[in-house]
Amino acid sequence: MAAAVTLLRAASSPGLAGGDAGRDGGSFHCPRLPPRKKAPRKRILCSLKYGCLGVDPAEAGRTAASPVYSSLTVSPAGDAAVVVVTSEQKVYDVVLKQAALLRRQLRPTTTTTTAPSSEMVDAMPRGGLKEAYARCGEICEEYAKTFYLGTLLMTEERRRAIWAIYVWCRRTDELVDGPNASHITPQALDRWEKRLEDLFAGRPYDMLDAALSDTITKFPIDIQPFKDMIDGMRTDLKKARYNNFDELYMYCYYVAGTVGLMSVPVMGIDPESKATAESVYGAALALGLANQLTNILRDVGEDASRGRIYLPQDELAEAGLSDEDIFKGVVTDKWRKFMKRQIKRARMFFEEAERGVTELRKESRWPVWASLLLYRQILDEIEANDYNNFTKRAYVGKAKKVLALPVAYGRSLLLPYSLRNIQN
């Protein structure tokens, strides 16, 4: 079962998602739950941002009553209020937590010292941490060249930290997507999680872990996004279908939104920026989601050949499409229409991410812009392929890749969005 589905929570829970916490940009409008006695069984509609994306304006009226709105329902008994929380709200709780941590510039509580522990020293090669980070850099360069090039502009400490995070994510992903994926069991993921806890406590198992162990002593990085990513891998082991966008949203958070959350404390917010930490984390989350949705749209055919369909089943059905159509892989008008809706949604996540990039420290913006521009172009390529993502892999050519670098650099010089009106 997906962790993605709505979760039940007592209304009295202190971290009531989307409740009075509020959100910059006004996208969350979940009012407080009403007092129990006065409003038994009252339903409160929370308008969420992305659930209804891609719906034609003509259909807009219908969305008000459609299930894309989460319902907060006071229980019939009136005494134990139960809240159904959407994935977007649940993830937003994590965003708030991470933002609070960054604001306070806290070190993770499990880390007791900034000096390498004896376990850390044992796990390190003779060249020590320097060599461990260099290896992380090589891996990052090998798998994500454009992003790697961008990181070279960052300060050494930040760049090395980003590489260490990248490598941990890559290794986690390889557990379920790599050559040994067919042997991976939930127990192996449990062991990987234990290993994560150990490295956060200063007890790394190997040199690559040692680099991350060191990184978390230098930046206010929380373990939760890392654990959530492992949860995403657990989802991948047992789930091959997503009933609706809410479920898919959660999956995308687990496997990619988490990367955005892990990166912000290292990339840093521009000291001049007037944006709140929540909004920057929100943008980082949006970029992870946008990238993952794009990745899914690019790989429809490849995933189908492994029996997997990472598309909202209800939206497929609405478009008159079934799993069989995906397995057959014929581009029809129904498929084009369905794809247009999915692409539109992915672009909206990219749009949300854009503002946030400008709020990052100047030297951190370039790699993020570069990867944003390049990944977003995959959507253009899917369109250029007339939506044939069954047998053609949308690919951004070398020339376009090279061109993206100066464009990204130019954008990284722009004033943070939060300062633009102030200065004009």
Ligand SMILES: CC(C)=CCC/C(C)=C/CC/C(C)=C/CC/C(C)=C/COP(=O)(O)OP(=O)(O)O
């Ligand atoms: C926007 C702000 C404020 C900060 C930036 C925060 C960051 C760095 C967000 C990026 C998140 C990210 C890179 C998520 C990973 C998404 C993803 C789908 C990666 C795909 O990785 P591969 O599987 O290696 O891709 P390919 O299959 O294309 O090679």
